[in-house]
Amino acid sequence: MKIKNLLKIVCISGAFILGSCSSDDDSTTEVAAPPTYVFERNNESSVSFGGQTTRIAMAEEIVSKLKDNTSTEAILDAMFAHVEGANDFLDASLNASDKSVRSKTAASRDYFSDNATDAAAIKDKFDSWIKSQVDDVFPSWTTDASAGVAGVLQEAGGGSKRYVNAKGLELNQAFAKSLIGALMTDQALNNYLGTLVLDEASNVANNDNGVVAEGKPYTTMEHKWDEAYGYLYGASQDKTDPNKTIGQDDSFLNKYIGRVEGDSDFAGIAKEIFDAFKLGRAAIVAKRYDVRDAQAAIIREKISQVIAIRAVYYLQQGKNALEASTVDYASAFHDLSEGFGFVYSLQFTRKPQGNVPYLTRTEVQGLIDQLMGGTNGFWDVTPATLQSISETIASKFSFTVAQAGS
Amino acid sequence: MKKSLFLVLVALFFIAGCSSSDDSNDTGGITDNFDRKALLTNIADNIVIPSYESFSTDISALKTATSTFITTTDAANLVVLRNAWIKAYTSWQSVSMFEIGKAEELSLRNFMNVYPVTVAEIETNITSGTYDFTSVTKQDEQGFGALDYLLNGLSGTDTGIVEFYTTNANAAGYKKYLSDLVNRMSDLTDQVLNDWKGSYRGTFISNSGSSATSSLDKLTNDFIFHYEKHLRAAKIGIPAGVFSGSPLDTTVEAFYKGDISKALFDANLNTLQDFFNGKHFGSTTTGESLKTYLDFLNTIKNGEDLSTLINNQFNTARTKASSLDDNFSSQVRTNNSLMTQTYDELQKNVVFLKVDMLSAMSIRVDFVDADGD
Numbered sequence: 165m166k167i168k169n170l171l172k173i174v175c176i177s178g179a180f181i182l183g184s185c186s187s188d189d190d191s192t193t194e195v196a197a198p199p200t201y202v203f204e205r206n207n208e209s210s211v212s213f214g215g216q217t218t219r220i221a222m223a224e225e226i227v228s229k230l231k232d233n234t235s236t237e238a239i240l241d242a243m244f245a246h247v248e249g250a251n252d253f254l255d256a257s258l259n260a261s262d263k264s265v266r267s268k269t270a271a272s273r274d275y276f277s278d279n280a281t282d283a284a285a286i287k288d289k290f291d292s293w294i295k296s297q298v299d300d301v302f303p304s305w306t307t308d309a310s311a312g313v314a315g316v317l318q319e320a321g322g323g324s325k326r327y328v329n330a331k332g333l334e335l336n337q338a339f340a341k342s343l344i345g346a347l348m349t350d351q352a353l354n355n356y357l358g359t360l361v362l363d364e365a366s367n368v369a370n371n372d373n374g375v376v377a378e379g380k381p382y383t384t385m386e387h388k389w390d391e392a393y394g395y396l397y398g399a400s401q402d403k404t405d406p407n408k409t410i411g412q413d414d415s416f417l418n419k420y421i422g423r424v425e426g427d428s429d430f431a432g433i434a435k436e437i438f439d440a441f442k443l444g445r446a447a448i449v450a451k452r453y454d455v456r457d458a459q460a461a462i463i464r465e466k467i468s469q470v471i472a473i474r475a476v477y478y479l480q481q482g483k484n485a486l487e488a489s490t491v492d493y494a495s496a497f498h499d500l501s502e503g504f505g506f507v508y509s510l511q512f513t514r515k516p517q518g519n520v521p522y523l524t525r526t527e528v529q530g531l532i533d534q535l536m537g538g539t540n541g542f543w544d545v546t547p548a549t550l551q552s553i554s555e556t557i558a559s560k561f562s563f564t565v566a567q568a569g570s
Numbered sequence: 571m572k573k574s575l576f577l578v579l580v581a582l583f584f585i586a587g588c589s590s591s592d593d594s595n596d597t598g599g600i601t602d603n604f605d606r607k608a609l610l611t612n613i614a615d616n617i618v619i620p621s622y623e624s625f626s627t628d629i630s631a632l633k634t635a636t637s638t639f640i641t642t643t644d645a646a647n648l649v650v651l652r653n654a655w656i657k658a659y660t661s662w663q664s665v666s667m668f669e670i671g672k673a674e675e676l677s678l679r680n681f682m683n684v685y686p687v688t689v690a691e692i693e694t695n696i697t698s699g700t701y702d703f704t705s706v707t708k709q710d711e712q713g714f715g716a717l718d719y720l721l722n723g724l725s726g727t728d729t730g731i732v733e734f735y736t737t738n739a740n741a742a743g744y745k746k747y748l749s750d751l752v753n754r755m756s757d758l759t760d761q762v763l764n765d766w767k768g769s770y771r772g773t774f775i776s777n778s779g780s781s782a783t784s785s786l787d788k789l790t791n792d793f794i795f796h797y798e799k800h801l802r803a804a805k806i807g808i809p810a811g812v813f814s815g816s817p818l819d820t821t822v823e824a825f826y827k828g829d830i831s832k833a834l835f836d837a838n839l840n841t842l843q844d845f846f847n848g849k850h851f852g853s854t855t856t857g858e859s860l861k862t863y864l865d866f867l868n869t870i871k872n873g874e875d876l877s878t879l880i881n882n883q884f885n886t887a888r889t890k891a892s893s894l895d896d897n898f899s900s901q902v903r904t905n906n907s908l909m910t911q912t913y914d915e916l917q918k919n920v921v922f923l924k925v926d927m928l929s930a931m932s933i934r935v936d937f938v939d940a941d942g943d
Binding site: 308316317318319320321322488489490491492493494570 | 674675676677680684685686687688706707708709710938
């Protein structure tokens with residue numbers, strides 16, 4: 165399997181290099197990516213993604229507040245659906261912002277502009293996790309959790325405490341990991357990297373003619389591409405060279421690109437993603453939209469893989485934990501809760517070609533039903549079911565359960 | 571053209587590399603002629619079983635001293651009980667790394683010696699009188715650490731401690747908890763020792779291959795895991811604030827007793843080095859071991875025998891630790907840099923053991939750092 169994949173990669177890269185060689189002979193200009201994500205116009209940076217940095221910071225505060233059992237539903241709802249000037253966050257600059265996390269949840273052009281029904285259902289799902297955390301889990305903060313009973317479980321060795329609902333699910337984890345799909349992945353892959361947004365209105369003509377957005381140093385097309393970039397690297401320490409600290413800069417997509425990069429089966433993926441972003445942005449400057457779209461396809465494929473690999477990884481970790489002779493339920497359910505969110509996020513993945521995810525919303529719902537469908541959810545799920553879900557996910561991608569699971 | 575030829579060569583190189591690593595993982599075949607069975611026999615008969623027998627004797631003595639204290643509750647019997655606890659706690663250091671077989675199945679180390687314990691939950695248990703010690707979530711409410719609190723932490727004086735078991739409104743609850751703790755530890759110890767003396771010795775020795783689930787691969791991983799997490803990190807690194815940025819003086823082993831944390835550390839360090847050298851329990855005789863295996867493989871690093879480098883590093887760490895206060899809690903408060911220097915010396919052996927030794931023996935690391943979220 166490994167060898168077959170490798171051969172495939174070698175063949176593809178061979179073909180790619182041969183392809184680029186032959187295009188050398190044509191008169192088309194080659195697009196060169198700069199060493200870092202630095203693009204300028206008139207000696208001024210033309211890169212801007214402040215809105216993404218803001219939403220990542222808001223999401224961090226929301227996720228953290230979900231573990232504060234003195235919080236109320238009204239407080240959490242207001243943080244999620246922030247309005248400009250409301251005193252929702254610890255960070256005053258977030259309060260002043262007109263951005264909100266909820267408004268961009270399941271809100272991409274490609275997936276949801278003509279699917280308000282699903283968009284509303286998904287937003288409702290996030291709302292319901294908040295409500296249930298406050299109504300069902302907060303009041304049971306000191307109750308020992310058991311099958312059918314919400315409460316707290318402590319990890320082995322006097323480890324971390326995990327607060328779960330009656331089905332063993334940590335709602336804060338469900339919320340955080342599902343947001344990686346519904347906000348970061350959906351916005352980047354299905355909104356900003358899509359041609360509906362990149363080429364909207366007169367974006368192509370303006371980019372061709374160097375017409376910048378009013379009062380800005382960038383063309384609208386450049387800016388849209390940067391906004392996709394911002395959902396991965398908006399909290400990076402060095403936003404022009406983010407792989408130096410990949411995985412350490414947020415609790416969302418950046419973090420898990422870092423985790424997948426750390427698995428030797430997938431090492432190199434962080435560079436592939438970053439290189440595609442750089443080359444795609446350079447292609448916009450060079451007005452080479454074919455090259456731009458080829459890079460978007462690479463990014464869609466790789467980010468989708470990150471989501472799927474982490475889904476399988478956590479399901480496998482949970483399975484291993486449940487199979488231990490002395491079961492550490494806190495640790496097992498923590499893994500499964502993270503896995504739950506990554507499985508939920510699969511519906512926001514995007515195949516490199518066509519306007520479709522690797523797993524449809526219906527397929528994802530089917531997997532969630534298998535995972536949580538027993539009367540008592542995680543307390544009832546079997547290792548065999550976790551294996552079967554893992555295999556279903558891996559079969560849609562080019563990796564194996566064994567590669568992702570360790 | 572040259573470019574594509576190069577690519578093909580690179581591709582071939584990769585394929586060759588991949589297939590050979592796949593082979594060694596899948597077949598788990600013997601990679602050298604070293605007599606792993608002789609090594610496993612030495613470990614089982616001369617190290618593990620005698621260590622558990624000695625520990626079991628000390629746990630029995632602890633049980634007796636507990637009964638005596640509960641029957642005749644006074645300061646003199648508290649001192650006797652405390653000394654029995656110290657003896658058993660020290661003895662525990664010679665078995666704690668053997669988290670294999672029944673000990674692994676029971677998760678012995680986490681039920682015997684989690685620290686720091688959570689005092690509020692211990693007190694809640696004593697008040698309610700209902701608790702399930704078999705639950706993983708109760709691991710920080712039992713074991714040697716919970717005894718530390720009950721025998722040393724209830725009051726600043728022995729008279730004050732004894733009052734919890736005599737005049738306290740819930741004296742019966744304190745006595746019951748004390749007794750339940752010791753019985754639980756005794757029961758777990760019996761299960762593990764009996765398994766070794768029953769069928770497990772044979773299972774352990776006959777599983778002498780070199781797959782990831784073979785006895786030597788597993789136990790060598792257990793050894794390194796214990797060295798890294800339970801010696802280097804738990805006893806030194808965490809109190810010294812290596813992972814948190816500032817010292818945490820309440821996280822030392824035997825915090826309430828205070829002045830035995832160094833003795834416990836030393837005992838554990840000696841056990842790990844003795845295990846490496848195949849030294850028989852309670853004797854100076856040595857047998858087949860990780861050291862003799864490395865020497866058999868003639869593993870050299872920087873022109874020196876790797877086994878010598880490892881032993882030298884164990885000795886350097888011990889020498890560095892010898893200047894520490896008997897009480898690590900007071901050490902991190904008064905001069906933490908001596909603790910971090912000890913940590914640094916311990917860390918150097920992680921590289922020798924986990925990278926160089928495992929690579930020489932073709933053993934794969936089977937544990938990863940926790941996710942941390």
